[in-house]
Amino acid sequence: MNHLLCGLAANVALPSELVDRLIAVADEEIAGSLAARPDLSHEQALALVAQVGESAGQLAYEGRLTAADIDPATQPYAALTLLDRRAGDPEWARLLVRDPLVRHRERLAACAGLPSDVVETLAADPDVRVVAELAFWTTPDRAAVLARHPHAEVRRSVAANEATPPGVLAALMTGEGLPPARWCLVCDREETPFVHPLECPLPDCDLLPGDSCDSSHESTVHETRQQALRNPATPTEAAAAFAGHPSIWLRRELAARPDLPPEVSGRLATDPHPGVRADLAGNPAIGAPLIRAMAADPDHEVRRGLAGNPHVPFDVLSCLAATTRIGSALLPAIAAASPRQVGELAESSNPEVRMLLAQRRDLPAAIRDALAADPDAKVVKSVAPHPGLSDARLRAMVGRHGVRVVAAVAANPxxxxxxxxxxxxxxxxxxxxxxxxxxxxxxxxxxxxxxxxxxxxxxxxxxxxxxxxxxxxxxxxxxxxxxxxxxxxxxxxxxxxxxxxxxxx
The missing domain is CATH 1.25.10 (Leucine-rich Repeat Variant)
Known part of the structure; x- marks a missing residue:
């Protein structure tokens, strides 16, 4: 790679004449930098495609090419990019659906607004990866049909599609009302029962560690349930039924859902696995009473999750800050604090709380300056990048606290x-x-x-x-x-x- 020319190709001060000269000698790497130039003209984009055909896809993505500039037979990636942006010719889809490369048909399956006959062809594609990609993006009616597909991988994608009807998602979680799946990616490749080893000796194997099938496609069924639990369209009642499921991973997905009923939240708050409790702790669906009840949890990540909950009461946050490594990121509750609450937090006797408040970049000048003069170095470090601090105050920070605040002061705009x-x-x-x-x-x-x-x-x-x-x-x-x-x-x-x-x- 010619790094010097790649850098020049990205130089915003490069004259247009030199852009033309670079286009004439460009390779794929230089073309990547040129294609991202905001001042690239349409004529230059066409010249770049003529020089480096692989640049057509990026140029189409950047909006430098139109449908009239693209030949889908020789520039399929660019054509697919425009189709995905709904700026391509629908006839291209009828050509690309027959493309011998699976990755092109898979990309096509992710495009919206395809002609119905193309969708039908993709749904019957001989490669399950294409059908699974279609299932992830398709319309509610088509998702309902693909939920009955004989391959479990397609059903997994349907479960992840937020357009899938709620009743279908509920059925995918239980299997009720659906014919049993006949294949999965594991039994496609291996004699069952089979469990994929953690360290696979095959260099071209694309199964994940732990993928398994004993003819019930258990790992894919488990992933299907995970996807459905993440899906906001899944009915609350169907999701809540997994509160006592033996899988920790399914309970964790449930604990993060924003529609948790109070009785389910209460049950998950006493889950034996700390990961479940930690996911619940940061969930905005839980209210102050449960947050208070969980604040004494022995697990650090649970308490850290509570600190990041937008509904954490400030008295609880103060206690958590004293016992938990929260970090210095701006917490949602502090970001939403009212002017009165900001004043109260600034006067907290707990320096950890003052440090967390100092992460706000919209503090009143008086509070900002008071925090800049705080005796605790971590408070000063937190407020140091706040705009509006005078040169004298910034220098005073360094004078008092030295190396602990130098980098933060250097970041002040x-x-x-x-x-x-x-x-x-x-x-x-x-x-x-x-x-x-x-x-x-x-x-x-x-x-x-x-x-x-x-x-x-x-x-x-x-x-x-x-x-x-x-x-x-x-x-x-x-x-x-x-x-x-x-x-x-x-x-x-x-x-x-x-x-x-x-x-x-």
């Missing part, structure tokens, strides 16, 4: 160029700070030059437009290809160098 330079000179150095500075829109040449010395920040700095042009040119010969590609894509690369680098056809 209002950090001044001078502060960014000082952060790159902090002793001891903080590697994450170099990366934050290299990404920063206000970084200047001195800061970026310092970032070049850091292995992980070097690539980011190489693509920053504030890097001095002579340095960018030097990086075009760097030993790391990511740095070369980033430098070549840098819009500050001198135009004269661009002209010298792009070969003539």
């Amino acid at each position: 209002d950090a001044t160029p001078a502060l960014l330079v000082d952060l790159t000179r902090h002793g001891p150095p903080v590697q994450k700070a170099f990366r934050a500075v290299a990404r920063h829109r206000r970084a200047t040449a001195p800061a970026l030059l310092a970032c070049l010395a850091d292995r992980e920040a070097r690539q980011l700095a190489a693509g920053h437009p504030a890097l001095p042009p002579p340095v960018i040119v030097e990086l075009l010969t760097d030993t790391h290809w990511q740095v070369v590609e980033a430098a070549a894509a840098n819009p500050a690369l001198p135009p004269a160098v661009m002209w010298d680098l792009v070969p003539r056809p």
Whole structure:
């Protein structure tokens, strides 16, 4: 791969004439970068297809080609892309449904709005993968028909289709009212009974570890039930019947459903498996009383799930924060807190709670500044990227807490160029700070030059437009290809160098 030319192909400052020259010498990798250019003209897109036929699919996806530009016989992937976007010629579907490549027919089966005769042909395709793909995307009427398909893999896809009628989904979970499936992917390939080993010695085997069949297609039936339990169209009553099922995985799927009745939630809250309780803990379907009851659960992931529940009461959250590693992500309950609640959280005696509040980026100035002056480093680190903090406050944070907050301060969108330079000179150095500075829109040449010395920040700095042009040119010969590609894509690369680098056809 020519990383230099791939980078140039993505350079937003590349003149149109040089885009034409790159098209004339493009290979598949360069074509991928060119096809993603927002300024690529229709004429250039056609020229790129003529040079690299494989680019037609990406160009169709990017909206650079129309139906008039596509020959489905020679550019099937592009034709399928336009059909999927409902921008293709329906007649193409009648041609592609006979395509000898299964992956093309499978892609066609995922397209909406196909002619009815094409759907009929796909439903009778000799390869079950095509029929299963159709079952996943098809209409309610067709899904109801395919639910009776003799292959269990097709039924599994029907169970995942949100357009499948609720009554059909209920039947797929129990098997009642449906003829027994006759095949699955396991008994298609192996003598039954068979359990696929965890480490299969066959290099071309596509069965999953643990796939099994004893003539009842048990692993596929289990997956069908999993898909139906995930499906929001499955009736609540049918799903609730699995609260006592011996499969942990089915109970976990049930525990995550947003339509859980209170009596089922209560039963799952005492499930012996912590994974079931953890999935239930984060479910918005459970209310404050059950959250309070589960807050003393001995399992860490259960308590962590409760902390992420949008309905967790703040007094419970405070207790959870004291005993559970919640992390620093903005929690739904805190994101939805009212102004009054924000004020109360800011005054919490628990620094973990103040840290969680500090993740909000819309705090009133007074609360933001109070958190910036917090005595606890984790609170300060959490609020440091908040917009609106003054240079003086940001410098005071670093002065009080040092390496613990340097990277977070470097990520502040209002950090001044001078502060960014000082952060790159902090002793001891903080590697994450170099990366934050290299990404920063206000970084200047001195800061970026310092970032070049850091292995992980070097690539980011190489693509920053504030890097001095002579340095960018030097990086075009760097030993790391990511740095070369980033430098070549840098819009500050001198135009004269661009002209010298792009070969003539």
